[in-house]
Amino acid sequence: EADIYQTPRYLVIGTGKKITLECSQTMGHDKMYWYQQDPGMELHLIHYSYGVNSTEKGDLSSESTVSRIRTEHFPLTLESARPSHTSQYLCASTDSSIGGYTFGSGTRLTVV
Amino acid sequence: AQSVAQPEDQVNVAEGNPLTVKCTYSVSGNPYLFWYVQYPNRGLQFLLKYITGDNLVKGSYGFEAEFNKSQTSFHLKKPSALVSDSALYFCAVRAGNFNKFYFGSGTKLNVKP
Numbered sequence: 001e002a003d004i005y006q007t008p009r010y011l012v013i014g015t016g017k018k019i020t021l022e023c024s025q026t027m028g029h030d031k032m033y034w035y036q037q038d039p040g041m042e043l044h045l046i047h048y049s050y051g052v053n054s055t056e057k058g059d060l061s062s063e064s065t066v067s068r069i070r071t072e073h074f075p076l077t078l079e080s081a082r083p084s085h086t087s088q089y090l091c092a093s094t095d096s097s098i099g100g101y102t103f104g105s106g107t108r109l110t111v112v
Numbered sequence: 113a114q115s116v117a118q119p120e121d122q123v124n125v126a127e128g129n130p131l132t133v134k135c136t137y138s139v140s141g142n143p144y145l146f147w148y149v150q151y152p153n154r155g156l157q158f159l160l161k162y163i164t165g166d167n168l169v170k171g172s173y174g175f176e177a178e179f180n181k182s183q184t185s186f187h188l189k190k191p192s193a194l195v196s197d198s199a200l201y202f203c204a205v206r207a208g209n210f211n212k213f214y215f216g217s218g219t220k221l222n223v224k225p
Contacts, residue, residue: 006155031211033213040200040218040220041217041218042215042216042217042218043156043202043215043218045212048211048212050211088153090155090156092155092156094213098144098163098206099161100146100148100158100161100204100206100213101146101148101156101158101204101213102158103148103155103156103157104155105154105155106153106154106155108153
């Protein structure tokens with residue numbers, strides 16, 4: 001069973017709406033990440049966090065914002081959705097050792 | 113600069129034949145290397161990793177990978193491919209300050225019956 005949960009799995013929303021994609025992990029990992037991925041394409045890091053109250057922008061510019069108020073929770077918010085935001089959003093976490101990422105199942109967002 | 117390259121966008125192989133998905137890397141310091149698999153509309157699943165020790169690493173679903181330091185490669189292999197292995201495969205390296213991963217662009221594996 002996955003220890004990192006993303007909701008919703010699928011979302012269709014109208015242009016201009018505000019949305020929040022949820023990501024929670026139960027492993028106590030300090031580092032969390034958001035990636036954007038078009039179907040079958042490479043991953044682009046858009047946000048990451050190394051701990052509570054720590055957030056950074058990733059390699060790909062994004063109009064979204066994130067917060068990290070609790071260790072286990074790393075939500076991503078789009079204030080005003082646009083069709084160009086249509087994509088899959090993947091959340092991941094890792095600890096401070098040399099292990100790998102654990103990924104959530106992703107949220108597939110469609111903005112119409 | 114840290115980087116990972118997967119030179120093949122797509123690999124086609126017949127069921128029962130051996131498969132190889134290539135990955136090369138460029139990092140400063142010792143690399144920690146990973147392979148992930150992604151099925152349609154899903155997140156990435158961990159397959160295997162190389163941290164240190166034996167250059168041949170065995171992972172999930174019968175996959176293995178060989179670390180070659182001189183060639184800076186970490187190719188994914190399987191002796192006998194299954195149709196169910198058809199998916200998108202990503203190579204990744206954790207290096208530098210170990211806080212970020214660098215992913216390759218992905219290789220789509222097609223296994224034909």
